[in-house]
C-alpha cells in the first residue's frame with residue numbers, strides 16, 4: 001500500500017516511519033517541492049519517497065499534516081478526490097490560540113476543502129513525541145482515536161493504525177467524534193493506555 005502525506009514535518013515523518021516499518025510505502029510532500037526533501041528521505045530508506053503534493057494526493061489514502069493556516073493552500077488546486085481517503089491529522093492552532101471555526105468542526109472544514117474525499121480525523125490527539133515513541137508503553141497499547149462519516153474509510157484507517165500497534169477507538173462522525181478529538185475537545189492531548 002502507498003500512502004501520500006501532505007506535509008513533511010514532525011507528524012508526517014513519524015507517520016512515514018510507522019508506515020515504512022510496517023512494510024508499506026509513504027510519499028512525503030511539502031510546499032517547496034520534492035527536491036527540498038531529497039536529503040530527508042535518504043535517511044528513511046526504501047519505503048519513503050518524496051513527491052509533489054499532487055503526487056501524494058493521488059494515493060488511495062492521503063494524510064494531511066500541515067499547520068492549520070496552511071490547509072487551504074495545501075489542498076488548493078487538487079483534482080476531485082473521487083472517494084480517496086484523507087486522514088486529517090491537523091489541529092486548528094493559530095499560534096497558541098484556537099482558530100474560530102464558525103460552529104463547524106475542524107475536520108468538517110478540511111472536508112469542505114477536499115471535495116469528494118472521505119475524511120477521517122486521526123492522529124491529532126497524540127502529542128508527536130508519543131506518536132514517535134510508538135504504540136507500546138508499560139506493557140499496554142496506546143489508544144488513538146478516529147472519527148469520520150464513512151464507515152469503510154474509517155475501517156481502512158483503523159486497520160492501518162492498529163497495524164502500527166495502536167488500540168483504535170472509533171468516536172463516530174466528524175461532527176460528534178471530531179469535536180471530541182479536535183484541539184480544545186475533551187480528548188485533545190489525552191494519552192490513554194489499553195491493557196493488551
Ligand SMILES: NC(=O)c1ccc[n+]([C@@H]2O[C@H](COP(=O)([O-])OP(=O)(O)OC[C@H]3O[C@@H](n4cnc5c(N)ncnc54)[C@H](OP(=O)(O)O)[C@@H]3O)[C@@H](O)[C@H]2O)c1
Nearest residue numbers: 007008009010011030031065066070074090091124127128
Ligand atoms: N506537533 C504535534 O505534537 C502535533 C500532534 C498532532 C497533530 N499536530 C498537527 O499536525 C499538523 C502538522 O504538525 P507538525 O508538528 O508536523 O508541523 P511541522 O513540523 O511544522 O511541519 C509542517 C509541515 O507542513 C509543510 N507545509 C507547510 N505549508 C504547506 C503547504 N502549503 N503545502 C504543503 N506542505 C506544507 C511544511 O513544509 P514547508 O513549509 O517546507 O512546505 C512542513 O513539512 C499541524 O496541524 C499540527 O497542529 C501536531
